[in-house]
Amino acid sequence: MKKYSIDFLSSLYTTMYKIRNFEEQGIKLYRQGHIRGYFHPYWGEEAIATGVCSAMNPDDYITSTHRGHGHCLAWGADLNRMFAELLGKKAGYCKGLGGSMHIADYSKGNLGANGIVGSGTPIAVGAALGASIRGEKKVVATFVSDGGSNIGSFLEGLNLAAAWKLPVIFVIENNQYAVSTPIEDSTGETQLYKRGIGFGVESVRIDGNDVLQVYETAKAFVDRCRKGEGPFLIEAVTFRKSGHHVNDPGLYLPKEKVEYYEKHDPLKIGAEYLRNAGLSDEQLAELQDKVMKEIKVAVDFAVKGEEMSKEEFLNFVEGY
Amino acid sequence: MNESNTAVATREIMYREALNEALKEEMRRNPNVFVMGEGIAERGGSYKVTVDLLEEFGHKRVIDTPISENGFTGTGVGAALTGMRPVVEILFIDFSLLVLDQIINQAAKFKFMSGGTARVPMVLRTQGGVGNGLAAQHSQSLEMLFYHIPGLRVVMPSDAYDAKGLLKSAIRCDDPVIFLEHKLLYMNKTDVPEEEYTIPLGQAKVKKEGKDLTIIAWSGMVPKALEAAHILASQGIDAEVVDPRTLVPLDKETILNSVRKTEHVLIVQEAVRRGGVASDISSIIQEQAFDYLDAPVKILGGLNIPCPFNLNLEELIIPQVDDIVKAAKEVVYKG
Numbered sequence: 001m002k003k004y005s006i007d008f009l010s011s012l013y014t015t016m017y018k019i020r021n022f023e024e025q026g027i028k029l030y031r032q033g034h035i036r037g038y039f040h041p042y043w044g045e046e047a048i049a050t051g052v053c054s055a056m057n058p059d060d061y062i063t064s065t066h067r068g069h070g071h072c073l074a075w076g077a078d079l080n081r082m083f084a085e086l087l088g089k090k091a092g093y094c095k096g097l098g099g100s101m102h103i104a105d106y107s108k109g110n111l112g113a114n115g116i117v118g119s120g121t122p123i124a125v126g127a128a129l130g131a132s133i134r135g136e137k138k139v140v141a142t143f144v145s146d147g148g149s150n151i152g153s154f155l156e157g158l159n160l161a162a163a164w165k166l167p168v169i170f171v172i173e174n175n176q177y178a179v180s181t182p183i184e185d186s187t188g189e190t191q192l193y194k195r196g197i198g199f200g201v202e203s204v205r206i207d208g209n210d211v212l213q214v215y216e217t218a219k220a221f222v223d224r225c226r227k228g229e230g231p232f233l234i235e236a237v238t239f240r241k242s243g244h245h246v247n248d249p250g251l252y253l254p255k256e257k258v259e260y261y262e263k264h265d266p267l268k269i270g271a272e273y274l275r276n277a278g279l280s281d282e283q284l285a286e287l288q289d290k291v292m293k294e295i296k297v298a299v300d301f302a303v304k305g306e307e308m309s310k311e312e313f314l315n316f317v318e319g320y
Numbered sequence: 321m322n323e324s325n326t327a328v329a330t331r332e333i334m335y336r337e338a339l340n341e342a343l344k345e346e347m348r349r350n351p352n353v354f355v356m357g358e359g360i361a362e363r364g365g366s367y368k369v370t371v372d373l374l375e376e377f378g379h380k381r382v383i384d385t386p387i388s389e390n391g392f393t394g395t396g397v398g399a400a401l402t403g404m405r406p407v408v409e410i411l412f413i414d415f416s417l418l419v420l421d422q423i424i425n426q427a428a429k430f431k432f433m434s435g436g437t438a439r440v441p442m443v444l445r446t447q448g449g450v451g452n453g454l455a456a457q458h459s460q461s462l463e464m465l466f467y468h469i470p471g472l473r474v475v476m477p478s479d480a481y482d483a484k485g486l487l488k489s490a491i492r493c494d495d496p497v498i499f500l501e502h503k504l505l506y507m508n509k510t511d512v513p514e515e516e517y518t519i520p521l522g523q524a525k526v527k528k529e530g531k532d533l534t535i536i537a538w539s540g541m542v543p544k545a546l547e548a549a550h551i552l553a554s555q556g557i558d559a560e561v562v563d564p565r566t567l568v569p570l571d572k573e574t575i576l577n578s579v580r581k582t583e584h585v586l587i588v589q590e591a592v593r594r595g596g597v598a599s600d601i602s603s604i605i606q607e608q609a610f611d612y613l614d615a616p617v618k619i620l621g622g623l624n625i626p627c628p629f630n631l632n633l634e635e636l637i638i639p640q641v642d643d644i645v646k647a648a649k650e651v652v653y654k655g
């Protein structure tokens with residue numbers, strides 16, 4: 001593996017740590033009744049969004065999923081506006097109209113989380129198509145999980161990108177479950193990278209909990225996409241740190257797997273890289289501290305924030 | 321047993337339990353009935369409608385599907401066409417938009433296109449409606465899409481009693497039935513007979529009798545209309561609440577009889593106001609009972625907008641009890 005600077009490794013770790021604690025605080029806020037509706041935590045999968053997004057340029061595009069907080073944060077989303085959206089506040093990314101499952105930032109190329117499994121894929125392909133028509137060298141990363149890799153939208157989108165040789169990176173976050181359905185029950189081919197191969201797309205299967213492995217794979221594909229060699233597919237194997245949703249205790253998850261991934265945790269792996277690069281425990285604690293302070297400020301901001309008033313709302317929907 | 325009011329032993333059960341009983345009874349009755357959908361076997365479904373079915377009927381008849389809605393709904397159509405009676409569950413009516421080809425171009429058409437030789441005895445169960453901050457892609461009321469398509473039956477039960485009797489009839493129906501539940505009704509309890517019963521498709525029910533105005537409502541709007549009727553009663557207005565229960569076929573006679581009696585009509589619909597079933601019912605009333613009307617038919621519908629995530633705004637977009645009371649008063653005072 002290449003040698004990376006402490007700064008670079010710190011930035012990867014910081015993003016992962018931010019996502020982990022964003023989810024932890026979010027779950028707390030949910031339990032306290034500040035958040036309603038669906039809340040699918042991304043924890044356990046932090047290395048994937050972090051590794052992929054840090055291999056891309058700020059003017060590229062991503063599409064996300066129903067489990068989208070991590071993608072947004074890795075793409076550089078502002079903590080205040082993220083929490084505000086979860087709480088349905090006016091300062092949120094969608095003014096409180098979207099909520100957890102619909103966070104997006106179109107001004108920055110984040111084409112959004114999606115409540116419909118798989119529906120982000122063709123949208124990502126369309127973003128790549130537009131960029132290629134305009135002659136821009138943008139790359140699009142589209143996230144989906146194992147369950148979503150069985151739906152027509154995903155498979156059709158994959159084929160379209162392959163047929164039209166578009167600069168899209170399909171990232172399958174194979175966390176091995178779709179709600180409570182294990183991957184073995186939902187497909188005859190559980191090595192999901194083979195879906196890409198079937199369509200003539202260069203595809204690999206990697207450890208999705210190892211942030212450097214994700215980063216290096218994504219970086220190579222992103223660079224090649226820019227040269228017109230896309231699309232590519234990455235199957236990043238990972239595991240949810242809890243049930244499907246805040247209210248799902250995930251009792252069906254096999255104990256051995258839970259224990260294995262407890263040890264094979266993306267943050268632990270990320271911290272190990274930092275230590276090996278020479279970062280001291282105190283420096284690591286400092287870095288974590290800084291993130292926690294930002295989160296505290298953001299939670300405070302969101303809790304105190306205003307909601308859109310009835311009048312503002314009716315104004316907003318004028319003309320529908 | 322039919323629906324007459326002879327004294328029968330009953331117990332209070334939840335809407336979701338009533339649906340569960342209907343599925344069990346029909347699966348026992350006919351080995352060709354089977355269920356499929358996402359997370360319906362071990363997990364018993366997101367709204368617990370299919371709990372315990374796996375234990376009794378096994379994996380061959382209680383099938384967990386991958387997230388491939390169009391595909392598995394199509395397999396339901398194929399199985400139905402060849403002698404089975406599938407009950408296909410789509411988690412949210414919003415996702416039924418992914419299966420419209422199989423439902424609208426295929427299932428709804430085969431009987432007609434084959435000159436009557438093909439039948440598709442399939443039930444598509446799903447749930448819709450606003451509630452609990454599920455936002456724009458999980459809160460729609462889309463009955464109008466199915467109502468519009470010839471060849472489909474559309475059922476929308478509002479309580480446990482209706483849910484059970486209607487689901488049993490839907491499963492026995494030889495044509496495709498779209499069975500629409502409401503996410504806020506699953507825990508509601510009503511009296512349900514111990515004994516087996518069915519409710520024929522196409523029979524409305526007067527849920528409360530009254531003489532001053534007719535409130536027509538279905539699905540999640542029925543409990544609200546009944547609450548409104550209660551408030552109206554305390555203010556000297558005697559409202560009748562009619563629940564069509566099935567939108568296709570629509571029991572026009574029960575609706576028109578009520579209209580002829582009360583001469584005032586309010587139709588309450590959770591779906592967005594524009595182009596809804598309420599507009600169609602209103603047109604039927606005006607064509608067939610115009611001379612009886614003492615005031616224009618009033619429609620109270622959802623706002624013509626997607627559902628916001630924020631709970632306070634969510635509440636704003638669909639009719640609430642107070643809105644129904646207010647609208648009912650407008651209708652009677654106009655007369």
Ligand SMILES: Cc1ncc(C[n+]2csc(CCOP(=O)(O)OP(=O)(O)O)c2C)c(N)n1
Binds near residue numbers: 115118146147175
């Ligand atoms: C088309 C569609 N079908 C079903 C659902 C309900 N649903 C939401 S998330 C989910 C499971 C998704 O599994 P997977 O794609 O593996 O993503 P993960 O939750 O593992 O990230 C399901 C079935 C949906 N939102 N959209």
Ligand SMILES: [Mg+2]
Binds near residue numbers: 146174175177179
């Ligand atoms: Mg998954």
